[in-house]
Amino acid sequence: MDENSKVFVISIAAELSGMHPQTLRQYDRLGLVSPGRTSGKSRRYSMRDIVRLREVARLGAEGVSLEGIRRVLELEDQVSALSSRVRELEAMLADELLNRPGRRVFAADIEGDVISLKAGTRARRSNQLVVWRPLER
Structure with missing residues (x-):
């Protein structure tokens, strides 16, 4: 199964993340974890979303506010995207030097x-x- 496949309904996602379904709805409204939607508008979570929910829970347990958690997640996403771009550019440079x-x-x-x-x-x-x-x- 691909980690980005949106397959888990909210009850299963809540169980896997150790949270209440209402908490997942709140996090969706706040934009902390935004699951996919079916044509009927029901939420579908991926394994990546579950990992992110666990990260939100860990940060919350450490005393970080919801706004702080949102900012940490935003920065982690930015670092990940930039790291990916650096690897891409390094590969392009290596190809250029070889060719x-x-x-x-x-x-x-x-x-x-x-x-x-x-x-x-x-x-x-x-x-x-x-x-x-x-x-x-």
């Missing part, structure tokens, strides 16, 4: 003249601006 060895990089000297540099080398002066733009594919 195009010896490419040239260009820099501008103090007078504005363009200087060609071999990939992996640095401009000699600290006041030079290095500009790199990937080729169109």
Whole structure:
């Protein structure tokens, strides 16, 4: 089963998370955990939602307010998305370096003249601006 599959009804989600169904409804209204909906508008929770509900319960038990929990979850989601993007960019950079060895990089000297540099080398002066733009594919 995929962790994002919306399969659990609210009673099962409440049991799996150790919460009352009314608490899950409140968290949905507050936007802490937003389950999917069926065509009949009933809630369907995924395993990822259950894990998030447990995290909300853990933070609440540690004394964090609901607004604090919302902010922590928002920041965790942001960190996760940014980490994923960094991995994606690192893979793209590795592919680029493997596929195009010896490419040239260009820099501008103090007078504005363009200087060609071999990939992996640095401009000699600290006041030079290095500009790199990937080729169109």
